[in-house]
Amino acid sequence: WRSVKYECVYMRELTTVSEEKEQIGSYFEYYNNERPHQSLNYKTPKAIYLL
Template identity: 35%
Template structure:
């Protein structure tokens, strides 16, 4: 939610809930369809999703 807050919500002075809703909708569309993501090898989330090839993530599991 950090990116959403700092790149959408905090940068705009939304006067109504409708304005906020429209702003959020536009940002989410941009974020998923146009913005390149370093963690996705500079692809958009939509490109990765449509390719069906999700990047492997290393998970650190600790057993007590």
């Protein structure tokens, strides 16, 4: 949850619950499908899952 807080929640000024849900949902899509992870040898979780 640290990444979500520091890369999404704390970086934006979200005003409504629906806006928060939308932004966090978009962040999870990015985090799992596009963002490389050092612990996965700079691959995405999606790429590792599909191996």
